[in-house]
Amino acid sequence: MAVGSWQSGAVRIDSREVQAGDLFVGLAGENVDGSAFARQALDAGAWGVVVREGSGLEGNVFEVPDPLAELQRLAREWRRELGCPAIGIAGSTGKTSTKDILAAMLRPAKRVHATPENWNTEIGLPLTILAAKRGTEVLVLEMAMRGEGQVAELARTAAPQVGLVLNVGPEHLELLGTVERVAATNAELIAELPADGTAVLPAAEPLLEPYRRADIDTVTFGPGGDVTEADLAALELPFTEPHNILNACAALACARAVGVDPSGPIDVEFSKLRGEEVELPGGVTVVLDCYNANPMSMRAALENLASAPAARRIAVLGGMLELGEESARYHREAGEQAGESDILITVGELAIGYLDGYDGEHYSVATPEEAGALLDEVSEAGDRVLLKGSRGIGLERVLG
Secondary structure (H helix, E strand, C coil): CCCCCCCCCCEECCHHHCCCCCEEECCECCCCEHHHHHHHHHHCCCCEEEEECCCCCCCCEEEECCHHHHHHHHHHHHHHHHCCCEEEEECCCCHHHHHHHHHHHHCCCCCEEECCCCCCCCCHHHHHHHCCCCCCCEEEEECCCCCCCHHHHHHHHHCCCEEEECCCCCCCHHHHCCHHHHHHHHCHHHHCCCCCCEEEEECCCHHHHHHCCCCCEEEEECCCCCECHHHHHHEECCCCCHHHHHHHHHHHHHHHHCCCCCCEECCCCCCCCCCEEEEECCCEEEEECCCCCCHHHHHHHHHHHHHCCCCCEEEEEECCCCCHHHHHHHHHHHHHHHHHCCEEEEECCHHHHHHHHCCCEEEEECCHHHHHHHHHHHCCCCCEEEEECCHHHCHHHHHC
16 A cells, blocks of 8 residues: 555544544554454545454455554655655653744744654654645654664654754663663664764763764754753743753754754743643642653752742642652652642652652642642642642542
């Protein structure tokens, strides 16, 4: 099957979302095999379906040994046909916010297609590429890292000319064991860049030094780097948080690498649950920064909470998952960092570890729903509340 041969429809992996002209790809999940729903997709008007061999279906059916591999092949083919520059973004924290900032910098000058929300996996990234319209001038592609080889696999699909490794920190340590291996895994993006590519790296990250390449351009960002906060002077940014200023430096370096030097107002629309502010009745401000959490992003969120004006500061923290043998230490240190908060509410058993480093007013609950009920009792007008924890905790449920 040639890419684009399914008329003008989209590529879908959920049969319930199929519309006339779409291509449905039946992917195998842990509990359900999507190929079992191919008939439903055809009945909904799908142009065709990609399924496992031996489906027994009739119609425009493409049987393959591995539907996921076929999805990735189609994405690579469409990527080549688009022919535009692509920017890949890897790193331990802040990838989605940086992607949002970079896309906003590029849009006044280029037709940009960027990763929606968190479509950054071996499934989401191909779907992102396949959703790009003909005439796209720059692709901005976020790349998740959950184990060795994953970033390399994503980079081979995305074929980026520019590769940003935003930072290196403790993440997925249950899989990788050490921060050094985290660095090596994120640096797979550098290894996959073409000879005329550009690597964008933090200036102060020695763990990435062994992975620099002499045959490509390398641009650094942050204090002491090629692109610093001073370079942002021509931009009107809708944020002041130090971590997002650093993200903006990285984004600017990437924009310049594809020939865009933005200026003026930058209209950034951040993805959901990444620092999203909600005003509650009664004058309480809640910051939903709970899409995910690791020690780096937790520190940034707590520093932002401490520096924000508020009558009182309340930290509602869920646990940080997948930190391996050092989990207790990382939670204790985060508890210490929460010391400038007036109240700490821990959610779940893992989060109790924050209390080893925190000696202020505190409460512990088992679920986000219980945290929400408690917050209703203890919050007052003028309070600022941070919700921060790993995705598996689901802290957004604090708000009902």
